[in-house]
Amino acid sequence: MPIMSAQPGMASVKPADSARPPAGLTLPRLLPTTDAGLGAALAQRLALPTQPTQALGRLQTLLLQLVRIQSTKPPAFDRLALDAPQLLVFAADHGIADAGVSAFTQADSLQRVLHLLRGQAAVNALAALHGFDLTLVDAGLAAQLSRPHDALAQVSLLSRKIGHGSRNMLLSPAMSPQQAVAALHAGMDVVRHLPGQVLALGSIGVGGSSCAALLLSRLCGVPLADASNDCTDAPAAHALAAEVQRKHKLKQLLKVARRHYHAVTAFDALAAMGGFEIAMMAGAMLQAGAERRVVLVDGFVAGAAALVAHGLCPAVCDYLVFAQRSVAPGHRLLLLHLQARPLLDLELHLGQGEGALLAWPLLQAAQRLLAQQTPAG
Amino acid sequence: MPIMSAQPGMASVKPADSARPPAGLTLPRLLPTTDAGLGAALAQRLALPTQPTQALGRLQTLLLQLVRIQSTKPPAFDRLALDAPQLLVFAADHGIADAGVSAFTQADSLQRVLHLLRGQAAVNALAALHGFDLTLVDAGLAAQLSRPHDALAQVSLLSRKIGHGSRNMLLSPAMSPQQAVAALHAGMDVVRHLPGQVLALGSIGVGGSSCAALLLSRLCGVPLADASNDCTDAPAAHALAAEVQRKHKLKQLLKVARRHYHAVTAFDALAAMGGFEIAMMAGAMLQAGAERRVVLVDGFVAGAAALVAHGLCPAVCDYLVFAQRSVAPGHRLLLLHLQARPLLDLELHLGQGEGALLAWPLLQAAQRLLAQQTPAG
Numbered sequence: 001m002p003i004m005s006a007q008p009g010m011a012s013v014k015p016a017d018s019a020r021p022p023a024g025l026t027l028p029r030l031l032p033t034t035d036a037g038l039g040a041a042l043a044q045r046l047a048l049p050t051q052p053t054q055a056l057g058r059l060q061t062l063l064l065q066l067v068r069i070q071s072t073k074p075p076a077f078d079r080l081a082l083d084a085p086q087l088l089v090f091a092a093d094h095g096i097a098d099a100g101v102s103a104f105t106q107a108d109s110l111q112r113v114l115h116l117l118r119g120q121a122a123v124n125a126l127a128a129l130h131g132f133d134l135t136l137v138d139a140g141l142a143a144q145l146s147r148p149h150d151a152l153a154q155v156s157l158l159s160r161k162i163g164h165g166s167r168n169m170l171l172s173p174a175m176s177p178q179q180a181v182a183a184l185h186a187g188m189d190v191v192r193h194l195p196g197q198v199l200a201l202g203s204i205g206v207g208g209s210s211c212a213a214l215l216l217s218r219l220c221g222v223p224l225a226d227a228s229n230d231c232t233d234a235p236a237a238h239a240l241a242a243e244v245q246r247k248h249k250l251k252q253l254l255k256v257a258r259r260h261y262h263a264v265t266a267f268d269a270l271a272a273m274g275g276f277e278i279a280m281m282a283g284a285m286l287q288a289g290a291e292r293r294v295v296l297v298d299g300f301v302a303g304a305a306a307l308v309a310h311g312l313c314p315a316v317c318d319y320l321v322f323a324q325r326s327v328a329p330g331h332r333l334l335l336l337h338l339q340a341r342p343l344l345d346l347e348l349h350l351g352q353g354e355g356a357l358l359a360w361p362l363l364q365a366a367q368r369l370l371a372q373q374t375p376a377g
Numbered sequence: 378m379p380i381m382s383a384q385p386g387m388a389s390v391k392p393a394d395s396a397r398p399p400a401g402l403t404l405p406r407l408l409p410t411t412d413a414g415l416g417a418a419l420a421q422r423l424a425l426p427t428q429p430t431q432a433l434g435r436l437q438t439l440l441l442q443l444v445r446i447q448s449t450k451p452p453a454f455d456r457l458a459l460d461a462p463q464l465l466v467f468a469a470d471h472g473i474a475d476a477g478v479s480a481f482t483q484a485d486s487l488q489r490v491l492h493l494l495r496g497q498a499a500v501n502a503l504a505a506l507h508g509f510d511l512t513l514v515d516a517g518l519a520a521q522l523s524r525p526h527d528a529l530a531q532v533s534l535l536s537r538k539i540g541h542g543s544r545n546m547l548l549s550p551a552m553s554p555q556q557a558v559a560a561l562h563a564g565m566d567v568v569r570h571l572p573g574q575v576l577a578l579g580s581i582g583v584g585g586s587s588c589a590a591l592l593l594s595r596l597c598g599v600p601l602a603d604a605s606n607d608c609t610d611a612p613a614a615h616a617l618a619a620e621v622q623r624k625h626k627l628k629q630l631l632k633v634a635r636r637h638y639h640a641v642t643a644f645d646a647l648a649a650m651g652g653f654e655i656a657m658m659a660g661a662m663l664q665a666g667a668e669r670r671v672v673l674v675d676g677f678v679a680g681a682a683a684l685v686a687h688g689l690c691p692a693v694c695d696y697l698v699f700a701q702r703s704v705a706p707g708h709r710l711l712l713l714h715l716q717a718r719p720l721l722d723l724e725l726h727l728g729q730g731e732g733a734l735l736a737w738p739l740l741q742a743a744q745r746l747l748a749q750q751t752p753a754g
Contacts, residue, residue, distance in 0.1 A: 051726075055725065055727045056725065056726075057725040059725070111427045115425070122432075122746055125742075125745040125746050126746070129741060129742060343723075348433065349430075357742075358436075358738070358742055360738075361737075362723075362735060365734075368505075369499055372499070
């Protein structure tokens with residue numbers, strides 16, 4: 001095992017769960033953060049003589065994770081740094097959207113992207129509020145995307161287009177193995193060029209939650225009916241229409257799962273039933289973990305990317321902070337399978353990173369509380 | 378009913394649930410915020426063409442509450458103002474602490490207060506992070522409190538001492554009706570002299586959670602064994618010791634409840650089994666509501682004050698934003714009885730306002746999101 005030698009982020013390890021590693025895939029070296037002494041030392045540091053133990057509750061748990069991620073030897077508690085936080089929003093289209101699995105169409109993905117580039121999306125307001133740099137990555141929108149003339153200067157646009165939307169999974173794998181590798185590498189590459197110790201991840205793409213449901217079902221053994229039971233984004237005017245829509249979606253997803261029954265490893269499932277944005281988010285998580293950054297994961301689709309990243313390298317979860325539990329029932333199951341307890345439970349029906357930005361002040365608070373308890377000098 | 382006339386906050390109404398209104402108690406005029414059209418108008422304002430409805434989830438619910446509190450006619454959505462937020466921490470001692478209901482003693486209350494005045498408490502760090510003015514109110518500490526020479530300039534200290542700790546409820550009512558009235562009035566008075574549209578409330582006082590459990594049990598019919606089942610703050614080294622402590626606490630509280638069986642209205646229960654800080658917080662809530670301020674309620678003890686305020690004037694709940702659910706099981710039951718769903722669930726074991734400050738960025742985020750969706754001009 002070469003895992004204990006060399007610098008993190010430099011060497012490569014083979015994918016963890018794949019009997020036949022995908023040709024050409026180079027994963028960054030990612031070390032688990034476990035450190036048995038750190039929890040006790042932190043508890044001692046945070047203990048106050050006239051307060052109950054564990055007074056900070058889950059904030060202390062969060063703090064322990066952050067300290068572990070950034071820990072040096074000996075652990076230097078006063079050095080917790082959360083500077084220059086970055087929000088990456090990966091946008092891609094999904095051929096499966098043609099099968100009517102969503103109330104929206106692929107054209108809506110583009111509209112959402114333009115909305116964000118123009119500073120009109122919820123994430124724009126929240127990123128400005130909390131001082132996040134916001135970068136939109138075109139991972140594979142169906143449309144040709146160029147920066148609109150009225151785009152907000154604060155929003156960066158990166159084109160890492162792998163294809164003009166993934167293929168319709170009913171007819172073929174969503175992407176070729178080569179595309180999946182390219183998308184994973186692109187995600188790593190994007191992170192490699194970003195500053196900061198904190199990375200928040202969100203996504204845009206009609207059909208993304210179908211991919212998330214399929215990946216959750218395949219990688220965790222959750223019945224597809226439970227994984228995809230998310231009201232299909234219908235504008236909810238008619239409960240009956242929503243129910244018809246839900247059944248139609250489930251029928252299509254069952255067909256997809258049957259067609260790609262052989263795709264059981266994380267990589268194969270990603271290629272067969274994933275999306276470009278999911279692959280890139282998984283790559284981004286792996287790279288961020290290798291660089292010992294904190295990763296704030298938002299929403300169901302980003303959660304599916306975490307599943308894939310976990311399949312490729314289980315230690316990545318040490319670096320993931322799950323920001324919120326969205327309204328999608330599949331998201332709840334996904335978090336249970338990752339044994340993750342999200343910081344917020346606000347029933348959001350968005351996944352562009354809003355939840356990550358909403359949870360961010362809790363990280364700041366944890367940082368402040370630690371700094372306060374750190375002896376001066 | 379004179380409720381619809383005159384300015385809010387000027388006239389007085391009689392306590393809602395008391396057959397014999399306590400002599401001398403003057404409650405501020407408090408109007409419910411209900412406005413049927415506002416929810417639909419807000420949903421329309423927040424709806425985006427390419428996003429699911431209710432995409433903001435509970436943030437939209439929060440926003441509706443904030444807009445209702447500050448609504449004018451016609452509703453002016455762009456005027457949501459959350460300026461100069463204030464944190465009030467009310468400190469008081471409880472004679473019942475002598476009966477060993479807590480692992481801490483009354484002297485520890487003073488230590489916590491001094492800790493806060495010196496800027497060493499968790500709330501200090503969080504108040505600084507989020508720009509809250511912090512005021513400590515001595516509602517009735519057992520000790521004589523004077524500002525220590527090394528106190529932080531940013532922390533204001535108000536002395537509104539009603540007594541040197543409340544009396545031991547095992548032997549007599551915690552306070553006389555006159556003291557309860559004085560404490561309620563003092564809470565109103567403190568708020569009347571504060572600026573800002575947002576008021577966060579927390580408390581300090583060993584024995585406060587015993588009062589909270591008793592009030593919850595009496596005013597909501599929750600069995601005392603459930604209401605007080607909160608691990609008794611023991612430093613948790615020994616599970617057995619904690620269990621012995623828990624049983625002892627319950628036994629004492631059952632005696633208290635039996636002794637004061639006649640105290641069934643909110644006011645009578647407050648006087649018999651409450652505390653000075655609880656009375657003042659209830660008064661503060663009523664006054665803040667009358668002035669249409671947003672009230673951020675933290676912790677189990679502040680929750681008990683909300684119960685009392687609700688008993689005196691049910692409309693006050695329209696103005697209360699419950700920030701967090703603490704680790705105390707009684708707190709969970711209390712929130713259920715108030716039909717309140719807190720913003721955070723971080724298992725804190727503190728009640729000085731930390732939870733309110735941690736939840737505050739969600740209010741800011743809601744404000745930003747609303748401003749973004751408000752047509753310019």
